[in-house]
Amino acid sequence: MKTSGSDRSVVNVIQYGLGSIGMACARAVAATPGLRLVGAVDVDPEKIGRSLARLLDLPPKGFRGIAVRASLAEAMAGRDAHVAMHTTVSSLGAVVPQIQDCLRAGLAVVSSTEELAFPSRTDPEPARRLDVAAKRARRAAIGTGVNPGFIMDLIPIVASGASLGVRKILVRRVLDAGRRRAPFQKKVGVGMAPADVRRRLAEESMGHVGLLDSALLIAAACGIEIDEVRKSGAPVLATRPMRSALGRVARGKVIGLRQNLSCRRKGREVIRMEMVMVLGAKDPRDESFIDGSPRLHLRWEGGVHGDAATIATLINAIPRALTAPPGLHNILTLPIPRTFSPLLSPQP
Amino acid sequence: MKTSGSDRSVVNVIQYGLGSIGMACARAVAATPGLRLVGAVDVDPEKIGRSLARLLDLPPKGFRGIAVRASLAEAMAGRDAHVAMHTTVSSLGAVVPQIQDCLRAGLAVVSSTEELAFPSRTDPEPARRLDVAAKRARRAAIGTGVNPGFIMDLIPIVASGASLGVRKILVRRVLDAGRRRAPFQKKVGVGMAPADVRRRLAEESMGHVGLLDSALLIAAACGIEIDEVRKSGAPVLATRPMRSALGRVARGKVIGLRQNLSCRRKGREVIRMEMVMVLGAKDPRDESFIDGSPRLHLRWEGGVHGDAATIATLINAIPRALTAPPGLHNILTLPIPRTFSPLLSPQP
Numbered sequence: 001m002k003t004s005g006s007d008r009s010v011v012n013v014i015q016y017g018l019g020s021i022g023m024a025c026a027r028a029v030a031a032t033p034g035l036r037l038v039g040a041v042d043v044d045p046e047k048i049g050r051s052l053a054r055l056l057d058l059p060p061k062g063f064r065g066i067a068v069r070a071s072l073a074e075a076m077a078g079r080d081a082h083v084a085m086h087t088t089v090s091s092l093g094a095v096v097p098q099i100q101d102c103l104r105a106g107l108a109v110v111s112s113t114e115e116l117a118f119p120s121r122t123d124p125e126p127a128r129r130l131d132v133a134a135k136r137a138r139r140a141a142i143g144t145g146v147n148p149g150f151i152m153d154l155i156p157i158v159a160s161g162a163s164l165g166v167r168k169i170l171v172r173r174v175l176d177a178g179r180r181r182a183p184f185q186k187k188v189g190v191g192m193a194p195a196d197v198r199r200r201l202a203e204e205s206m207g208h209v210g211l212l213d214s215a216l217l218i219a220a221a222c223g224i225e226i227d228e229v230r231k232s233g234a235p236v237l238a239t240r241p242m243r244s245a246l247g248r249v250a251r252g253k254v255i256g257l258r259q260n261l262s263c264r265r266k267g268r269e270v271i272r273m274e275m276v277m278v279l280g281a282k283d284p285r286d287e288s289f290i291d292g293s294p295r296l297h298l299r300w301e302g303g304v305h306g307d308a309a310t311i312a313t314l315i316n317a318i319p320r321a322l323t324a325p326p327g328l329h330n331i332l333t334l335p336i337p338r339t340f341s342p343l344l345s346p347q348p
Numbered sequence: 349m350k351t352s353g354s355d356r357s358v359v360n361v362i363q364y365g366l367g368s369i370g371m372a373c374a375r376a377v378a379a380t381p382g383l384r385l386v387g388a389v390d391v392d393p394e395k396i397g398r399s400l401a402r403l404l405d406l407p408p409k410g411f412r413g414i415a416v417r418a419s420l421a422e423a424m425a426g427r428d429a430h431v432a433m434h435t436t437v438s439s440l441g442a443v444v445p446q447i448q449d450c451l452r453a454g455l456a457v458v459s460s461t462e463e464l465a466f467p468s469r470t471d472p473e474p475a476r477r478l479d480v481a482a483k484r485a486r487r488a489a490i491g492t493g494v495n496p497g498f499i500m501d502l503i504p505i506v507a508s509g510a511s512l513g514v515r516k517i518l519v520r521r522v523l524d525a526g527r528r529r530a531p532f533q534k535k536v537g538v539g540m541a542p543a544d545v546r547r548r549l550a551e552e553s554m555g556h557v558g559l560l561d562s563a564l565l566i567a568a569a570c571g572i573e574i575d576e577v578r579k580s581g582a583p584v585l586a587t588r589p590m591r592s593a594l595g596r597v598a599r600g601k602v603i604g605l606r607q608n609l610s611c612r613r614k615g616r617e618v619i620r621m622e623m624v625m626v627l628g629a630k631d632p633r634d635e636s637f638i639d640g641s642p643r644l645h646l647r648w649e650g651g652v653h654g655d656a657a658t659i660a661t662l663i664n665a666i667p668r669a670l671t672a673p674p675g676l677h678n679i680l681t682l683p684i685p686r687t688f689s690p691l692l693s694p695q696p
Contacts, residue, residue, distance in 0.1 A: 028512060150510055154684060158506055161664050161685025162498055162657040164376060223689025292687065294656040301645040308642040309510040316509050336502060336684050337509025339640065341571025 010036050011318060012081045014107065016098065017088035018042040018055070018068065020183075021112055021310060025085050027056050028311045030063075032340055035318065039075035040068045072101050083318055086111040090209070092119055096126045099141055100133045108321040109134075109141040110314055116143020117153070118213045118220070118330055131328040140324035142334065144317045146309040147173070148210040152273060153217040154331045155298065156288035160222055163292035169218055170289040172274040175303060176281045177256045182245035184306070188277045189235055189254040190244045197235035197254050207233050211261040211273045219263065221332050224270050226263045233259040236278045244279055255279040316340050358384050359666060360429045362455065364446065365436035366390040366403070366416065368531075369460055372659050373433050375404050378411075380663060380688055387423035388416045420449050431666055434459040438557075440467055444474045447489055448481045456669040457482075457489040458662055464491020465501070466561045466568070466678060479676040488672035490682065492665045494657040495521070500621060501562040502679045503646065504636035505569040511640035517566055518637040520622040523651060524629045525604045530593035532654070536625045537583055537602040538592045545583035545602050555581050559609040559621045567611065569680050572618050574611045581607040584626045592627055603627040664688050 013035055015026040022042070029035045040052050047055060048070045053063040069075040072084075084102040088095055092115035102109045119127030134141045143149070152171045160166055177185050189197040189206060200206035212229065219226050235254040242249045249255055256278030263271040286300040319341060320334050331337075361383055363374040370390070377383045388400050395403060396418045401411040417423040420432075432450040436443055440463035450457045467475035482489045491497070500519045508514055525533050537545040537554060548554035560577065567574050583602040590597045597603055604626030611619040634648040667689060668682050679685075 032512065146510060154506070157686045158503070158684050160687035162494060162652055162660050163687055164380065164656075164660040164663055166687045221684075221686040221689070290687075293660070294653040296652060296657075297649040299647045299649060301647055304510055304644060305642040308512075309644075312510050312512040312641070315512055331684060332686075333683060335681060336506050336569075336679060338505045338569040338680075339508035339511055339514045339638075341569070 010034060011083060011322065012036050012038040012079065013318070014038060014072070014075055014081045014084045014102075015040040016072065016084045016086045016102065018044070018047055019087065021307075022087035023056060024307065024311050025087055025314055026052070027058065028315050029085065030056065030058055032315060034340065035315070037063070037066065038079045038081050039066060041070070041072050041075045042068050043070065072105055076105055081105075081107055083108045083110060083321055085314060086113070087314070088113070090114045092116060092126050096130060099130055103133045103137040103139050103141060106137065106139065108139045110317045110321045111141065111143050112145050112310070112314055113143055114145065114148060114210055114213070116330070117145070117148035117210065118217045119143065119328070127328060134328050135326045138326045140321050140326060140329055142317050142321045142324070142329045144313050144331065146304060146306060146313050147208070148213045148217065149331060150309070150313050150337070151286050151300070151304050152210070153214040154337070155286070156290065157218055157221040157331075158336070159288050159296050159298045160290050160292070163290045163294055163296055166222060166290055166292035168270055168272070168291040169222070169224075170272045170274070170291070171214070171218075172285075172287040173303070174276045174281050174284050175306070176279070176284040177277050178244065178279045179284070180306070185245050185279070188256045190256065190279060191246050191249050192235075192254045194235045194237055194252070194254055197257070201233040201235070201257070207257055207259050208275055208277070211259060211275065215261055215263050215271045215273050217331065218271055225265050226270065227266065228264040230262040230264070231260070233257060242279055249279070256281070312339070313337065358382060359431060359670065360384050360386040360427065361666070362386060362420070362423055362429045362432045362450075363388040364420065364432045364434045364450065366392070366395055367435065369655075369658060370435035371404060372655065373435055373662055374400070375406065376659050376663050377433065378404065378406055382688065383663070383666065385411065385414065386427045386429050387414060389418070389420050389423045390416050391418070420453055424453055429455055431456045431458065431669055433662060434461070435662070436461070438462045440464060440474050444478060447478055451481045451485040451487050451489060454485065454487065456487045458665045458669045459489065459491050460493050460658070460662055461491055462493065462496060462558055462561070464678070465493065465496035465558065466565045467491065467676070475676060482676050483674045486674045488669050488674055488677055490665050490669045490672070490677045492661050492679065494652060494654060494661050495556070496558040496561045496565065497679060498657070498661050498685070499634050499648070499652050500558070501565040502685070503634070504638065505566055505679075506684070507636050507644050507646045508570055508638050508640070511638045511642055511644055514570060514638055514640035516618055516620070516639040517570070517572075518620045518622070518639070519562070519566075520633075520635040521651070522624045522629050522632050523654070524627070524632040525625050526592065526627045527632070528654070533593050533627070536604045538604065538627060539594050539597050540583075540602045542583045542585055542600070542602055545605070549581040549583070549605070555605055555607050556623055556625070559607060559623065563609055563611050563619050563621050565679065566619055573613050574618065575614065576612040578610040578612070579608070581605060590627055597627070604629070660687070661685065
């Protein structure tokens with residue numbers, strides 16, 4: 001990596017948000033030739049003022065004494081920055097002022113906010129405000145990630161590009177929760193009582209929330225009309241005592257979730273999303289089935305690892321954020337994704 | 349499908365070229381709601397003047413007496429057309445005047461010409477002329493197809509979008525030639541003497557020609573530098589008598605080909621393309637391996653059927669041809685592919 005502050009071949013990145021994904025993103029930025037971390041923002045009083053290198057547990061070389069700041073203005077003071085890697089919260093309403101701030105400061109934005117994957121669906125008004133702000137600032141803002149944003153929407157959409165007369169698209173994600181960290185296992189109810197998980201699934205305070213966004217992205221991309229959506233979810237129970245990152249799970253307790261989403265038109269299923277996140281799930285994989293001419297069956301052996309792939313999709317979106325026309329973008333308006341190429345120049 | 353000639357919700361298509369791919373394309377246009385065939389061009393004196401419906405073996409309803417014409421001007425006379433589906437020959441030099449003609453007539457162009465997949469690589473000058481012509485006509489021209497254009501380049505590029513620090517990309521296509529038509533089996537040497545196939549492979553008059561284009565598209569997309577390319581190819585021989593669409597193949601005769609392409613940088617392999625097209629090939633499939641963080645292995649079970657998928661990628665490119673900025677495009681400059689959506693309006 002080159003070190004001159006005005007070198008046009010290096011993209012200067014502000015890390016906005018230092019939660020677990022943000023920390024991993026910042027480490028990936030630091031490790032990627034062609035990218036340079038020039039500042040970081042977080043709200044946590046425990047982090048503000050701390051050396052970024054020390055916080056990330058990286059050698060101080062290259063960080064030039066960067067400290068975590070409470071505001072974007074402080075983080076950018078005296079720095080030449082090109083892009084904000086925005087990783088704060090999932091809710092679109094909460095992130096609009098943050099992303100507007102980044103755009104006003106002249107930064108392109110890559111955001112992990114799930115509701116940005118297809119914002120005009122969930123809530124058109126904040127998305128419209130962000131689009132206006134981005135166009136005014138002549139910068140692009142992109143919401144992306146691995147799910148939503150890649151494995152359960154972009155991939156089946158791209159696969160459908162080699163088929164005609166598509167009657168149905170089925171997307172299946174089978175994850176072995178035993179290979180994930182403790183917070184993930186907690187998120188899918190490992191060790192909980194079945195009744196508690198059923199209640200939380202019913203009130204939608206548990207489980208993967210992006211299935212509908214992904215399904216509606218597929219529908220919008222492929223011109224599939226939908227007049228009915230059915231959601232279902234259930235806990236999966238241990239048939240024998242099992243070990244987990246959260247301790248031993250007794251027989252009859254929860255070891256994960258199954259969630260399904262069925263989109264129909266005139267009573268016929270046209271899009272189906274299936275998600276299995278269970279301790280010891282057999283044959284973990286991601287699959288897309290395109291029922292058209294020809295029929296296609298795409299399979300990611302072993303599945304696409306959530307955390308590492310999420311970081312990768314975010315970092316890899318940086319070149320597209322720097323070269324896309326001004327405005328708020330999603331996967332349908334951008335060129336195809338690709339791994340980060342250092343052979344690009346940021347916008348002047 | 350609606351039938352009014354000025355209905356903006358229907359895309360009017362001229363089929364330019366009526367070889368086997370062109371005929372299949374024309375049938376697919378006729379069968380796809382939202383598309384309407386309004387004319388056809390071919391050079392074959394046997395086809396010129398014939399009823400298009402009769403030539404395609406389709407009922408005459410909806411064709412309004414369209415006949416095959418010798419020139420684009422005749423095919424378009426009195427018709428409101430939006431896009432040319434261009435399926436003539438593989439060589440870029442030969443198709444430039446044809447595509448320029450289409451652009452001058454105000455048509456967006458989708459072309460199956462293999463050398464358009466990455467034309468600035470093979471021959472920058474004709475590609476530059478086409479780009480200028482397209483911009484002058486304020487229309488987009490796209491070269492696409494399934495290979496090159498999808499399965500051995502776009503797909504591994506998209507897959508790499510979920511990985512970082514990519515060290516190597518391996519793409520493998522294993523085709524059972526026994527499931528293909530006689531012309532395909534002939535193309536891969538079925539029934540020939542091994543020495544003849546070796547000679548023809550050495551002089552590059554046999555085998556799939558797009559491997560280098562696909563590899564260089566991957567390299568360009570992912571910023572992978574290459575300083576050495578090694579090609580190899582060999583016939584596969586029958587170890588027992590086998591049946592084929594070309595008749596019985598004796599032991600020791602050719603039943604297909606293996607081709608490899610290895611792209612290196614400083615002695616290390618960074619991109620590898622493998623292609624197997626053999627009678628009775630076991631486990632036919634398309635695969636991409638991304639050696640990065642995370643490692644990814646993507647597999648199309650049974651493979652992607654060449655002819656049907658080629659037609660689909662061409663038809664599915666029509667909406668992007670109608671909405672892309674003026675100029676000559678390839679898969680790297682366009683939004684992600686998707687199956688044809690009738691919910692679009694052609695450009696005024």
